[in-house]
Amino acid sequence: MASPLEQFEIHPIVPLRLGEIDISFTNSSLYMVLTVVLTAGFVLLGMRQRAIVPGRFQAAVELSYEFVANLLRDTVGNEGRKYFPFVFTIFMFVLFGNLLGMTPYSFTFTSHIVVTFALALVVFIGVTILGFAKHGFHFFSFFVPPGTPLPMWPLLIPIEVISYLSRPISLSVRLFANMLAGHTLLKVIAGFIGVLGVAGVLPFAFVVVLTGLEILIAGLQAYVFTILTCLYINDALHLH
Amino acid sequence: MAEGRKPASLEDLDKRLRAARSHQGGNAKGELGEGDQGSTQSGLGAALRIGVDLVAAIIVGVGIGFLLDLWLDTKPWFLILFFLLGAAAGMLNVFRVASGYGLAAGYKKPEDGAQKDGVKDKS
Numbered sequence: 001m002a003s004p005l006e007q008f009e010i011h012p013i014v015p016l017r018l019g020e021i022d023i024s025f026t027n028s029s030l031y032m033v034l035t036v037v038l039t040a041g042f043v044l045l046g047m048r049q050r051a052i053v054p055g056r057f058q059a060a061v062e063l064s065y066e067f068v069a070n071l072l073r074d075t076v077g078n079e080g081r082k083y084f085p086f087v088f089t090i091f092m093f094v095l096f097g098n099l100l101g102m103t104p105y106s107f108t109f110t111s112h113i114v115v116t117f118a119l120a121l122v123v124f125i126g127v128t129i130l131g132f133a134k135h136g137f138h139f140f141s142f143f144v145p146p147g148t149p150l151p152m153w154p155l156l157i158p159i160e161v162i163s164y165l166s167r168p169i170s171l172s173v174r175l176f177a178n179m180l181a182g183h184t185l186l187k188v189i190a191g192f193i194g195v196l197g198v199a200g201v202l203p204f205a206f207v208v209v210l211t212g213l214e215i216l217i218a219g220l221q222a223y224v225f226t227i228l229t230c231l232y233i234n235d236a237l238h239l240h
Numbered sequence: 241m242a243e244g245r246k247p248a249s250l251e252d253l254d255k256r257l258r259a260a261r262s263h264q265g266g267n268a269k270g271e272l273g274e275g276d277q278g279s280t281q282s283g284l285g286a287a288l289r290i291g292v293d294l295v296a297a298i299i300v301g302v303g304i305g306f307l308l309d310l311w312l313d314t315k316p317w318f319l320i321l322f323f324l325l326g327a328a329a330g331m332l333n334v335f336r337v338a339s340g341y342g343l344a345a346g347y348k349k350p351e352d353g354a355q356k357d358g359v360k361d362k363s
Contacts, residue, residue: 162300162304165304166297169296170333
């Protein structure tokens with residue numbers, strides 16, 4: 001029986017080398033490219049007709065578009081409009097990556113901390129730069145909760161800085177852990193089906209239910225990633 | 241004839257769309273408010289979320305302490321200090337998530353939270 005962790009292995013498809021660094025085109029890269037192509041295809045093909053009364057395909061595209069737009073407006077307000085392309089890209093990339101991982105025999109690149117941490121780091125660094133650009137050095141008041149007495153500053157500032165620095169980690173670990181745990185669990189339970197013989201119907205039913213749950217989690221985690229990005233943008237735009 | 245009728249039906253559609261949208265908007269807002277308090281997700285999801293927030297801050301604290309020790313050759317004092325600070329930051333994260341400052345560890349005092357709601361209502 002195959003190991004439940006085998007699905008997370010990365011194999012180079014086109015081995016490439018840049019000096020000392022291994023930049024092979026792997027199955028992970030392949031699925032990322034596939035995600036980008038599918039996302040772009042989904043939006044571009046869906047909007048090809050530009051009907052006033054949308055058909056099903058166009059309605060699906062508009063639904064995803066308006067979902068993110070509303071999310072951004074509710075959390076950030078109207079100043080957040082500028083950042084819509086970024087937030088929408090993140091949402092679609094994570095959502096399609098998660099859902100693509102749910103197709104059998106495919107690879108889930110969001111189950112790798114490298115990928116999610118890179119995404120979270122882009123959000124984190126972008127939001128920090130945004131805060132600096134918007135508020136200059138006033139940005140550092142971020143680390144002093146309002147109404148803090150002066151003697152408490154040396155203790156509170158490190159705590160707030162650590163809390164701030166922990167954002168990309170909690171953002172990336174949340175997505176990565178959910179995908180990793182879900183797919184491993186699915187594989188482990190599926191492994192029981194063949195072993196148990198007739199009683200294998202039970203784990204089989206369980207796998208069916210779990211697959212539905214995993215699809216829910218795929219959407220939910222994309223949503224959580226997006227809303228956290230929105231909240232961080234909101235924090236950077238409106239300091240206390 | 242058809243030209244004359246079409247805008248009317250479109251206007252009607254627009255009106256219905258707007259009504260539906262405002263209705264939906266109200267619903268979405270209510271849902272989001274609940275989401276802020278972390279009750280729309282299952283208890284397991286909330287627990288995992290809070291656990292991740294707690295652990296992430298400790299990881300950062302330990303990482304900073306370890307690197308400072310490596311750099312200044314003061315093993316293990318900075319590690320101990322920053323572990324404690326990291327744990328405190330983790331508690332702070334958990335407190336912020338649990339007390340309804342939203343999904344993120346935010347930096348708002350309660351009045352600002354009310355203000356944020358105001359912004360939400362305005363939009």
